[in-house]
Amino acid sequence: MRASRASATRELILTAAERLFAEHGVFAVSNRQVSEAAEQGNNTAVGYHFGTKADLVRAIARKHSVQIEEIRQRMVAEAGADADLRAWLACLIRPTTEHLADLGNPTWYGRFAAQVTTDPTLRQIMYEESRSSPSLVRISAAINGLLPDMPDEVRAERRDMSRLLIVHMVAERERALADGTPTPRSSWQDTADGMIDALAGLWLAPVSTR
Amino acid sequence: MRASRASATRELILTAAERLFAEHGVFAVSNRQVSEAAEQGNNTAVGYHFGTKADLVRAIARKHSVQIEEIRQRMVAEAGADADLRAWLACLIRPTTEHLADLGNPTWYGRFAAQVTTDPTLRQIMYEESRSSPSLVRISAAINGLLPDMPDEVRAERRDMSRLLIVHMVAERERALADGTPTPRSSWQDTADGMIDALAGLWLAPVSTR
Structure with a gap:
């Protein structure tokens, strides 16, 4: 009974923190403000249940990454032996967009993660x-095996580009939805389509040499 | 005399702030810490010379954007009537990388801007x-005119992707240089080459329809 109440309190704190961090900035918001927003009479509740700001951030990240990993493992299991580059890019991108679509608007995780x-x-x-994440390692290896010949440094560089592009484009869309400003795509699914197109072009782009 | 001393103090504060923000985070660092790092006996020096944290951030951004705009205007002026997509992408990317190369390692602006x-x-x-920035408007129009037929929403989406990719890849490289960890490219010039290749692929990627 006491354990389940503590678990409910933790959940309230995680949700309040994620929202405040997304809207005002991770460092602009104090642990005290999070405790108050979670309606904890005790304004040291964050410290008691999580520890430091970094511990709280890790708990939020972990909560979502567990859910995203579940979707990703399913998608990787479904990708057949003949999966092409676009199919593997879908495995890279869609777990996040599907997770956000499942949560329903408004979400805060995209801005938090960025x-x-x-x-x-x-x-x-x-x-x-x-x-x-074992599934991310699997996807990365599969993409690597489908690329034309290019230097390892360029592969590493494009891996960084993909990662940054996904995390920041997801945050942009989430922010536009929250602010009610126009978005280039009407759904998270279509947003993933746009990223798959763009990243396929990026990964396959000819490498110029000096 | 008094004016030039104030101007030197402002410059010391801008440099100290940029470095602390890059290394520890814009919100993790207080105006008092910036004043101390700039060796101002008076620890309200930031407030006196700039105002709020946002005013200080704007002053740092302005200082660099004026210098980057100068390089960009030169490059745009040099781009002939027959400039192709890669040439315009160079005008988009190289002013930032050239500016950072000019400053010499270590730089902090890349991490600050991200x-x-x-x-x-x-x-x-x-x-x-x-x-x-008038030159950015010009570059954007030129790139737009060189693209294959695609919906306006996709153009807007890829414009966002380009912008985010450049700012975050520049920050990644700057951080790796500061930390002494490996970088995919050996110079800022080669880093720009890698981004031009990748963004050419991204912009020209076929658009799939459902």
């Missing part, structure tokens, strides 16, 4: 979450 | 700086 990825001290947290 | 672009409250500052 900030954390860009922050000099917190970015490590996002990398640790993705490094521990 | 954070500001991603922050929910500060991002507007970066957009205002780029919206007021």
Whole structure:
């Protein structure tokens, strides 16, 4: 009984924090403000249930990455032996867009993830979450095997480009939805289509030499 | 005399702030810490010379965007009537990489710009700086005129992708240089080559329809 109440409190804090971080910035919001927004009478609730700001950020990241990994493992299992580059790019992109579509508007995770990825001290947290994903390793290897001949450095560079493009385009769309400003695509599914097209072009682009 | 001392103090503050923001995060660093790092006996120096955190961020962004715009205007002037897509992409990308190469390692502006672009409250500052650039408007129109037929929404989407890819890839490289970790390319010039290749592929990628 006590355990389940603690778990409910943690969930309230995670949701309040994610929203405040997305809307005002991860560092502009204090643990006290998160505790208050989660309607915890005790304004040290974040410290009690999570620890530091970095611990709270990690808990939010973990919550979503577990759900996204589940979708990704399903998609990877469904990708047949004849899956082409676009099919593997879909495995890379759609787990995130499908997760956000499942959550329903408004979401906050996209803006949260973009900030954390860009922050000099917190970015490590996002990398640790993705490094521990077996399905991402599988997708990365499959994409690699389908590329034309190119230097390893260019592969590494385009892997960085893909990762950054996905995380920041997802945040852009989420923000536009939250602000009620126009979006280039009408659904998360179509947004994924646009990213698959663009990243297929990016990965297959000829490499010029000096 | 007094004016030139004030101007030197402003410059010391801008440099100290840019570095601290890049290394620790724009919101993790207080105006007091910036004043101290700039060796101003008076720890309200930031407030006196700039105003708020947002005003300080704008001053740093302005300082660099003026210098980048100068390079960009030169490159646009040199782009002949027969300039192709890659030439215009060079006009989009090289002013930033050339500016950073000119500053010499270490630089901080790349990481600063990526954070500001991603922050929910500060991002507007970066957009205002780029919206007021006549050369960017010219480049954008030229790229648009060289694209195959595609829906306006896809053009807008790929414009967002280009912008985000450049700002975040520049920050990644700057961080790797600062940390002494491997970089895919050995110079800023080669980094620009890699982005031109990738963005040419991205812009020209076929658009799939459902």
